[in-house]
Amino acid sequence: EIVLTQSPATLSLSPGERATLSCRASQSVISYLAWYQQKPGQAPRLLIYDASNRATGIPARFSGSGSGTDFTLTISSLEPEDFAVYYCQQRYHWPPVTFGQGTRLEIK
Amino acid sequence: EVQLVESGGGLVQPGGSLRLSCAASGFTFSNYAMSWVRQAPGKGLEWVSGMSGSGDVARYADSVKGRFTVSRDNSKNTLDLQMDSLRAEDTAIYYCAKGKAPVDMVFDFWGQGALVTASS
Numbered sequence: 085e086i087v088l089t090q091s092p093a094t095l096s097l098s099p100g101e102r103a104t105l106s107c108r109a110s111q112s113v114i115s116y117l118a119w120y121q122q123k124p125g126q127a128p129r130l131l132i133y134d135a136s137n138r139a140t141g142i143p144a145r146f147s148g149s150g151s152g153t154d155f156t157l158t159i160s161s162l163e164p165e166d167f168a169v170y171y172c173q174q175r176y177h178w179p180p181v182t183f184g185q186g187t188r189l190e191i192k
Numbered sequence: 193e194v195q196l197v198e199s200g201g202g203l204v205q206p207g208g209s210l211r212l213s214c215a216a217s218g219f220t221f222s223n224y225a226m227s228w229v230r231q232a233p234g235k236g237l238e239w240v241s242g243m244s245g246s247g248d249v250a251r252y253a254d255s256v257k258g259r260f261t262v263s264r265d266n267s268k269n270t271l272d273l274q275m276d277s278l279r280a281e282d283t284a285i286y287y288c289a290k291g292k293a294p295v296d297m298v299f300d301f302w303g304q305g306a307l308v309t310a311s312s
Contacts, residue, residue, distance in 0.1 A: 127302035
């Protein structure tokens with residue numbers, strides 16, 4: 085099973101700042117990595133798939149990069165609605181599909 | 193507009209059974225893989241099971257293999273999850289999630305979830 089480790093666990097930033105979230109895989113997942121955003125009481129929402137492709141309707145301030153074992157989600161300038169929990173997910177080796185443990189992005 | 197609506201959640205005693213259903217609309221159901229993903233209270237996301245668009249491929253997480261069975265009816269646009277021998281650790285919100293392709297585990301749409309509580 086591929087283990088995804090996200091860092092940091094919690095990130096405290098202010099609106100307008102740049103956020104950088106990391107996801108490291110225990111073995112290569114090529115580029116088969118996705119990012120999801122989840123707000124309290126809501127279902128997750130797909131942001132990025134295949135490492136760098138924005139999903140439909142996702143603002144351009146969200147971008148993804150990386151390949152192999154190291155991936156990054158960047159939010160260029162934080163909006164108030166961006167404060168949430170973010171999960172990475174791999175589908176290269178499945179079953180099982182695996183998720184990271186999440187990064188909580190909170191308002192400083 | 194894509195819609196996924198889960199039903200069938202509830203309280204069940206450990207060792208009992210429950211069947212979840214997901215009603216899909218707004219897309220050609222048989223063209224897309226579907227999965228169940230769960231989230232225990234205050235915890236992260238865990239993939240439970242996935243099925244190809246045609247229904248000929250089904251896969252499970254080790255934690256539910258042999259206890260849970262996924263199925264789909266492409267004529268009714270429904271995805272089901274039969275859960276037997278439930279344990280306390282199966283307590284979670286269960287989300288139905290749509291794949292981006294016939295055999296794809298990128299989840300581009302999610303339902304709002306069904307709460308399953310296994311407790312005496």
